[in-house]
Amino acid sequence: MDMSALLELQNVTIRFGGLTAVDGVDMKIDRGTIRALIGPNGAGKSTIFNIVTGIYSPTAGRVLFNGQEITGLPPHVITKKGIARTFQNIRLFGKMTVLDNVKIGQHCRSSCDFLSAVTGFFNPKVKKEEKEIEERSLEALELMELADKRYEYAQSLSYGEQRRLEIARALATKPSLLLLDEPAAGMNPQEKQTLMKMIRKIQDMGLTIFLVEHDMKFVMNLSDRIAVLDYGRKIAAGSPEEVQKNPDVIAAYLGKDVD
Amino acid sequence: MSAFLESILDPYYIQVLTLLGVYIIAALGLNLITGVTGMFSFGHAAYFAVGAYGAAILTVKYQFPFYGALLAGGIMAALAAVIIGFPALRLTGDYLGIVTLGFGEIIRVVFLNLDITGGALGLAGIAKESSIVLVYTLVLVTIYVMYALQNSRFGRALVAIREDDIAAEAMGINISAYKIKAFAIGCFFAGVAGALYAHLLLFLNPTDFGFAKSFEFLCFVVLGGLGSIPGVILGTSVLTLAPEFLRSLSDYRMLIYGALMVLMMIFRPNGLLGGVDLQRLVFKNKYKSQAGRSTAAGG
Incomplete structure (x- = not known):
């Protein structure tokens, strides 16, 4: 082979x-x-x-x-x-922020489930993971030059920005x-x-x-x-x-x- | 504490406010299913009934301690949700709505025909255990759990499923597993609320848990604002208290209640607090400075 x-x-x-x-x-x-x-x-x-x-x-x-x-x-x-992908007809999570969209890309590289979510405010493991998710997501956003739009809703971005956000989200899946x-x-x-x-x-x-x-x-x-x-x-x-x-x-x- | 409240408040008000707390817990459960994850459920009253009957039968017929029965009611409702969820949650949108409606009716009819539930005669002799303090303590616990869930990796995945399930799956979310989990957690809270309801009203009848009740829960969530925790609390409060405050108008009561709903939908089509991000309002500066920078960069 x-x-x-x-x-x-x-x-x-x-x-x-x-x-x-x-x-x-x-x-x-x-x-x-x-x-x-x-x-x-x-x-x-x-x-x-x-x-x-x-x-x-x-x-x-x-x-x-x-x-x-x-x-x-x-x-x-x-x-x-x-394997990560983008879509021909943009499929972003419109009512989530730009940052949260990319955080979803990190989903398969993290593990905290709902029980850890409930203890999240007191659980150092959850806090650490959440911090890592945020850092890696920002890296992907910076690469696609979208970091300064991180708190905007995905649906409010321009068409070109939305296409780039899709790539950032895909990159976040590593x-x-x-x-x-x-x-x-x-x-x-x-x-x-x-x-x-x-x-x-x-x-x-x-x-x-x-x-x-x-x-x-x-x-x-x-x-x-x-x-x-x-x-x-x-x-x-x-x-x-x-x-x-x-x-x-x-x-x-x-x-x-x-x- | 309860005794103190009872000495200053009319027992009628205490009853109404306690019932409101019970409904808030159930409505927050439905909000996780419908508001956050985007799965339409027209059968929420059925899980409420599972918790109510489950807990009441345990305390009345098996002398279970109340707190154990409360937890058991929630777990039974969650189990029922998992069993029903496996076939039903393959569907989405209107189809899921109709299937949950069907399952809801099945559960109600089963309760109507079982011996252990007392059938159409109802189940009586339940001890009064749901004090206003207990109920509102549990309301606070529920709010905390829902808030923590929505601001976690788990909650983000649920919102992603609501926004676009195909993209969510392509980003690595096991959507069937997450839908079942969200459904079970939401129904767990319906079950706990049902158990509290049983030990508040002391009498259960299957007709109380029909489609009308499911629809009422859905109205709480939709009128409050799908996905918004404060919205759902406000929606539940308005729709539970309005009929009580309107009692003086006697015959016109339900007429005004209906008109109120129509007006709310006209002026706030996304619900009372729908689309209002409280976090954004409170931390305005943080978001503003970011937005300002981006416009500057874009210009």
Whole structure:
């Protein structure tokens, strides 16, 4: 087995009734790299994310993380193993503060339950853990440049800030693999530049990044390797240059010549 | 202390205020389920009944000490919640509401037909044990527990489930386990409140624990402000005391009570204290300086 592959999909297939949304996809993502998954709308990109994070169970095929099978495990178990994600349609806890949102990310790295909560004000163990949660959450917020908004409600942030908060929350779970579902959607060019820098910084921290994105400039600049999906099948994979020249990719995006 | 209060207050007021305390405990339990975790429960009166009947049967028929029965009432209600929660809490929203309503009615009908509960004749001969001092001591304990829970890792997870269950699960929260725990804790307090109710009113009848009572508890929580501890206390107080203060209006009493509810929902659609963060109001400066800094940075 290739030990450098952090995530491996083997012949992953999922059917919803008669629709095969993902069809026999193989993929290997090396440690410390940035991998992009692109393709037209409805190609099955988010579905692959949902399979990797355990929201869907594949009809066939296997998902390996760190060489360990994680196919069909529940999402919270997969998160604890070290895979975190953001969502295409932002899913923040709107009526919680920015800081509390990130604290939720620390949930799977802490342990105090309801009995310790009741003794919380007198229990040094609970106080210590709560302090650690707060410190680590602030670290994640500082990385995403949101620390000064920590007491605001998540729903009151701007769109770009909300996207960054989702990343901060995911980072707080201490993942080794970070899945970003259209992180740059709805951002202006300036915000995209900042985000790109932040993603590079996250990569430098030793994380592996797997992202879905429609902004081609963003993808081509950032990714080490790209996989292209069309109608649930992987039609191409390679470096950004290779993918850009691939005739199948051009056909999938622009359509084929009639004759 | 109780004796002192009884010497200065009309026994009628003491009875009403003690009952109010009992309802506050039950409503705070429901608030954890519906307000904090976002699970609609239309069957809260059933767990209240489990605690009431459970404790009363223990003291009347088995000569259990009252405090033991009080705790047992809470535990029985929590157990009932766990048994019902396992199948029911897979559902969310309106569907969960309907299922809890159904289970609530089942529990009531079971009590109506058992021999040990006295069936439709009711259960009488319960000793008076719930003094106003005991009830309000337990109200304080309940407030403390709820406050501590809401400000802990456990409580944060519950709020996250209410806000977005898919994201909560993706962030590593075992949502089914947390929902069951929250449901059981909330029902534990309903059970304790039920046990106090039994030893306050001294007579139990299954018709007292029907849908109307569940709905009343839900009104306490919704009108007070879902998720707000002071809100729920205020909502329960207004809705419990208003009908008593309006007694002088005799026939128009319930009419005004209904109008009051409509007005409250029009002017405070999130409940009396819904959306009011008391911590934010008290520590205004801390939040303000942070907000000020962020605007400066953003500008």
